[in-house]
Amino acid sequence: MKAQVQTTEIIQAYQRPLAFYTLATMIPWGLWFISGHISHLSPYSHEMKWITSILSFTGLLAPVLIAFWFILPNKTLREDFMRRFFNFKTLKPQYLLITVFLMLVSILAAQAISLLFGYPADQFQLRGSFSFSSGIFPVWVLLLLAPLLEELAWHSYGTDCLRSRFNLFTASVLFAFFWSLWHFPLSFIKDYYHSNLVESGLIYSVNFVVSLVPFVLIMNWLYYKTNRNMLLPIVxxxxxxxxNEIFSTHPMSKVIQTGLLLVLSAFLVLTNRSLFFNRIFNPSTIN
Structure with a gap:
């Protein structure tokens, strides 16, 4: 209980949300808009591809460096980071199973539901190639590295600095809104995931934005239920x-998946009101 009380106090030490989110938006945006411009130049040389990729990766890395810039000078925050990142004691089986398999179950369920509306059964086949490009980096590397780097920023500093000012529900919705804006310049980088998403149709672009709300709510539920364990959001x-990449999923199935996750996140919010709506973190919500 003492450690949980200390957690309540430590969250209040994350006090610079405006500075963090301003820097974490403006720096990647600048790099990504330049990258997007270069990616559409013709002829698009191999050297330009390298420049585009390096600028894109630097934009991805920037929020992590900003988070560490705020954390490292502060002994309390440094110790808190180490405790949360190398924390295996709160990895309870039920939360670990949800972390690893929820997105698999949700996409398979969405594909199954889509069959009722006439969408093809070959969605369940493994995809022979990736649906997007990542410049000079192999796509599978980006699928591992991008979530790792993002969550090292969002759940080392970004989430808790919002939580120090708002209840968890408000903090999660605000972050989902920020996250959708943060991704915006990526839609201008030729052949990248978000660029292809825009070309596939408005409904699928809107779905990506909407999907961030249940995704963040569920991820933060896992994060706080395990006493702010950083490993679970990363995984x-x-x-x-x-x-969401390994199957030949029809884009409409991802819309259905968003609907399923919205229902689940609403259930979690309604059954965990203290966790989501208490202004101050309540240790009793951890179990």
Whole structure:
């Protein structure tokens, strides 16, 4: 209980949300808009591909460096980071299973439901290639590295600095809104996932934005239920990218998946009101 009380106090030490989110938006945006411009130049040389990829990766890395810039000078935050990142004691089996398999179950269920509306059964086949490009980096590397780097930023500093000011529900919705804006410049980088998403149709772009709300709510539920264990958001984010990429999923099935996750996240919010709506973190919500 003492450690949980200390957790309540430590969350209040994450006090610079405006500075963090301003820097974590502006720096990647600048790099990604330049990258997007270069990616559409013709002729698009191999050297330009390298420049585009390096700029894109640097934009991805920037929020992590910003988070560490805020954390490292503060002994309390440094110790808190180490405790949360190398924390295996709160990895309870039920939360670990949900972390690893929820996105697999949800996409398979969505594909099964889509069959009722006439969408093809070959969605269940493994995809022979990836649906997007990642420049000079292999796509499978990006599927692992991007979630790792993002969550090292969002759940080392970003989530708790919002939680120090708002209840968990508000903090999660605000972050989902920020996250959708944060991804925006990626839609201008030729052949990248978000660029292909825009070309596939408005409904699928809107679905990506909407899907972030239940995704963040579920991820933060896992995060706080395990006393802010950083490993679970990392694994959950990796599993989402991996399982939504390996099958020949019709884009409409991802819309259905968003609907399923919205229902699940609403259930979690309604059955965990203290966790989501208490202004101050309540240790009794951990179990």
């Amino acid at each position: 959950f984010h990796i599993s989402a990218g991996f399982f």
